[in-house]
Amino acid sequence: MQLPPPRGPLTQWLGDHLNGRLVPSPLVGEYDQPWADDDLQLALWCCYELHYRGFDDVDPAAEWDLDILAFRAELEHPWLEWLCATYWPATVDGKPSDLLRDLIDRDDGPSLAAFLHRHAGLEEFREFVLNRSVYQLKEADPHSFGIPRLDGPAKTALVEIQADEYGGGRPERMHAELFRSTMRWLDLDDSYGRYVPEVPAVTLAISNVMSTFALHRQWTPALLGHLAALEMTSTLPNRRYAAGATRLGAGPVAARYFTEHVEADAVHEQIAAHDLCDGYAEEHPESVAGILFGATCCLGVDNLFAHYLLDNWDTAESAQPMAAS
Incomplete structure (x- = not known):
């Protein structure tokens, strides 16, 4: 690059x-x-x-x-x-797993996954994948910075999640590699960082949130909360992405990145919420606000990204009749 x-x-x-x-x-x-x-x-x-x-x-x-x-x-x-x-929690009272579940249940951001499932055309799905490639081609790397900062059950939990992200010892099953298959189906260049010069600021912000937390030890609780939010909100959207990709002609190999996450993240959700975040908070009671902050940042910036794409697509669709006339 x-x-x-x-x-x-x-x-x-x-x-x-x-x-x-x-x-x-x-x-x-x-x-x-x-x-x-x-x-x-x-x-x-x-x-x-x-x-x-x-x-x-x-x-x-x-x-x-x-x-x-x-x-x-x-x-x-x-x-x-x-x-x-924007995202620091006003009050924190309870276990991280309960607070995270409540936060996710209350999230009212736009459903980009629902649109891609039922309505997106091939070019819209391609634009989505192009933007997501900025992070997905180094998927899990930012959160791996947390491993040397943890100990005991929390460290074990993070390593278990990350091992799955990296394919469980099989390079072809690394999630970044699975995403490359989706990119190739859409005739996208799967080189690392290829589309960084083309994507908007909000796409870069998704990665920058993670890296900010990853590269500063003081933000370790936020890094863990960010990962938990990712895992806890992954299963249903990826089921919809898989269905949308299949509707547009993707075969099993091209859709595997999404189908893999449907199963894997159903397990990761429990590990991240209970073993990782609850486990870390037991050892560091002062960390609960930071954990919730990281999760809120994850949801908030992802919602900004969803608004950006959906607004652009709505604008483009609205302009088509004028162009035709």
Whole structure:
């Protein structure tokens, strides 16, 4: 993967610095909607990517460049400020598993899965998969940062979930590899990071939430809550995605990514809620608010992504009669 083209002064400075052109860094401003700012989200994504696989045209030593780390901290300030102001729970009383279930039951976000199940055309399904590839091709990697920070039953629970995500020792069953089969069915390039230059800020924000929690030990409870929310809200949507893909002509191999999650995440849901989050909170009672915060961030940013796609598709559909006339 090459360093993506810049989208503004933040990513321009980052690209210049990573390529050896040392100029003063720009000021990071204030943002009412940081999740929607292309320049901010891409700059964050690129800074975080240095801790994953990096870029072919960037020196690996840049991962620990002090100027880059200081720049990333400046970018994270408005991002975390907005996340906390928007999603930090007002009150916390009870076990994480009960609080998580209540949070999910009360979630009233748009059902992107229902639309893809019954109404989406092939190009809409393709756009959905293209956007999701930014995270799915490194699925589970951000949450694996939590493993060395845990101990006892919570660590065992996280390792059990992650082992399934990575295929249980069989490379062809890694969830990222299964997703590649879906991409190939849709004639998409399944190279890692291929569509980062094309996706909107909100798509990058989905990954950036995870990486923010993953790369800061202080946000370990939020990382666990984020994973729990993913697992607890996965089974029904993936059943709908599988049905939608089949309706559009996908065979068993192309739909396997979705069908695999229907079964696996029904088990992971229980492990994540009870063994992981409840287990961690028993050892760290002060962590319950952070766990719920991470879960709320997961649901909230995913809802923003769903709104983005559904609004775009509605706009495109509304414009078609005008274009035809």
